[in-house]
Amino acid sequence: MVPRRRRRRPWYRTRAYRLARTAALVVALVLAVGRCGGHGTPPGAARAGGPDASRADGRGAGHGGSGADGAAPSGAPAPPPRPLTRSRPTSLRIPSLGVDAPITALRLDQDRHLQTPPVDRPQLVGWYEGGPTPGEPGTAIAVGHRDTTTGPAVFAALAQVTPGKLIEAGRADGRTAVYTVDQVKVFDKTDFPDEEVYAQSRRPELRVLTCGGLFSRRTGYTSNVVVFAHLTATK
Incomplete structure (x- = not known):
């Protein structure tokens, strides 16, 4: 009997080909993971604060935007905006919280304490x-x-504002001062740091205050929420 000749395996069924194909698949997977995973923040991209940290109503806040003072070339840090001259405040907006409120003037009472807006007008903001x-x-x-006895008031969610968000203060002359939030702090009313909160600054800054902490019908709220912000644009 003449022995049969062994037929050679096709090249695509050889062990060497299977090993090479496996190695190629491993390399492809590693490269794919490297491209798709770990989305770090690109250099120069906005960080904390989300969309409002860099724009308001589609206009650049930190960079002046169309018609705003202090515009800078693309990629260059924006210079501080020029301070404005005196003009009566008319409105206050915090876009991230949906706040858009009229302003009333506030004075100090007989004990040199800052007054508050009328309780029967809970959506009104007071400006010293x-x-x-x-x-x-x-x-x-x-x-x-x-809040008031009728329900939530204008700053019900003030403690939720985060650094980088914008606060816009309208003026009687038609200009708007745009402030960027630096930090939010909660202070016990029995140990309120007047010097830290009310300390004067050479640059334009803003403090926004409301009540916070626990509530008691006898003594009211135990704390104050204070938002610290500084001027970053005018328009």
Whole structure:
């Protein structure tokens, strides 16, 4: 009997080909993971604060935008905006919280304590008229209620604003001062740091205050929420 000749395997069924194909698949998977995973923040991209950290209503806040002071070339850091002259505040907007409220002037009472807006107008923001107006150098003060007996008030969600968000203060002359939030702090009313909150500044800054902490019918709220912000644009 003549022995049969063994037929050679096709090249695509050889062990060497299978090993080479497996190695190629491993390399492809490693490269794919490297491209798709670990989405780090690109250099120069906005970080904390989301869309409002870099724009308001489609206009650049930190970079002045169309019609805003202090515009800078693309890629260059924006210079500080020029402070504004005195003009009565008319409105206050916090876009990230949906706040858009009219402003009333506030004074100090007989005990040298800052007054608050009328309780029967919970959506009204008070602005200390003895301090800077929007965009002026120094530390401006805005105050609003967290809630009243009728329900939530204008600053019910103030403690939720985050650094990088915008606060826009309208003025009687038609200009708007745009502030960027630096930090949010909660202070016990029995140990309120007047010097830290009300300290004067050479640059235009803003403090926005409301109540916070626990509530008691006898003594009211135990704390104050304070938002610290500084001027980053005018328009």
